[in-house]
C-alpha cells in the first residue's frame with residue numbers, strides 16, 4: 001500500500017522537473033500543456049537511462065513507440081510513457097540522423113517494446129540497437145528495406 | 161494413360177499402381193455441345209454454395225447473408241465452412257500482399273466448377289486503400305472474376321442480386337468458371 005501511494009504521488013508534472021534536474025544536458029524543450037500531458041526532447045544516446053529512471057519513478061506503461069520522417073536530414077522516434085497509477089502521459093521525442101537512424105532498444109526495460117520497435121523498424125527503417133529480434137512484424141518479408149512510411153517512398157500503386 | 165507422376169497444381173504426386181487417368185476430354189467436350197449441358201448448368205446454378213470467408217468489414221455483410229432473415233436457401237445458396245465444399249468464393253474485403261498467397265491457396269483448394277464474386281470497393285479496386293503500400297489492387301488480373309458488387313459495404317440484398325446475376329450468367333454459359341481439361345495435363 002505504501003509503495004502504491006508513493007507511486008501515485010510522483011505521477012504528476014513534477015516528474016518533468018526531476019527529469020530535467022537529473023539529465024540537465026539531455027532533456028530539453030520541456031513543456032507541460034496540461035496536467036495530463038508533458039512533452040520533452042531527449043538526446044537519443046541517453047534514452048535507455050531516461051526510460052530506466054522513469055520506470056523506477058512509477059511510469060510502468062510504455063504506451064507506444066512511433067516514428068516521424070522529416071526529410072532531408074532528420075527522423076524522430078516518439079515515445080509515449082504513462083502509468084497505471086496516474087493520469088500523466090509523457091511524450092519524449094528523440095531526433096536521429098536520417099542517413100543512419102539508430103537508437104538504443106528498450107526491450108530490457110519494457111518487455112512490450114519489442115513489437116513497437118519492430119513495427120517502427122519495418123515502416124521507417126530506424127534500427128534499434130540490441131533489439132533481440134529486429135525483423136519485419138506485419139509486412140511481407142520481401143518489403144523489408146522499402147520503409148513504406150518514409151516520405152520519399154515510391155512504391156505506392158496509385159500515387160496521387 | 162500417363163507414366164510417372166501426376167501434377168495437381170504445384171504438387172507432384174506419384175500414381176498408385178492399378179490406377180489410371182484419362183488424358184482426353186471427350187466426355188466433357190461431348191456434353192458441352194449437347195443439350196445436356198443445359199441440365200448440368202441448371203443444377204449448378206441452383207446449388208451455389210459459398211464459402212464463409214469474411215476478409216474485411218464487408219465480411220460482416222457476408223455473414224448476414226447467411227442468416228435466416230434473407231433465406232438464401234430458396235436460391236440454393238448455402239454457406240459452407242470449408243473451401244472443399246464450396247462453389248463460390250467471395251473476395252469480401254481488402255487483400256494485403258501478405259494475405260494474397262493464402263487466398264490463392266484457398267482458391268486452389270476449391271473444386272471446379274467454381275466462381276468468384278468481388279464484394280465491395282476494396283476487392284474491386286482497392287477502395288479506401290487503393291494507394292496503400294500493402295494492398296493488392298486489380299484482383300481481377302489474378303482471379304477469374306465473374307461478378308462485381310460495388311458498395312462499401314454492399315447491402316445483403318445487393319449481394320443476393322449478385323448471386324442472381326451469376327445464376328443468369330451460368331444459364332447463359334457466359335461465366336468464367338475454369339473447367340479443367342485433362343488434355344492440358346492438369347487433372
Ligand code: SF4
Nearest residue numbers: 216217218280281282
Ligand atoms: S469495401 Fe468498404 S466495407 Fe468492404 S472491406 Fe472495403 S472498406 Fe470495408
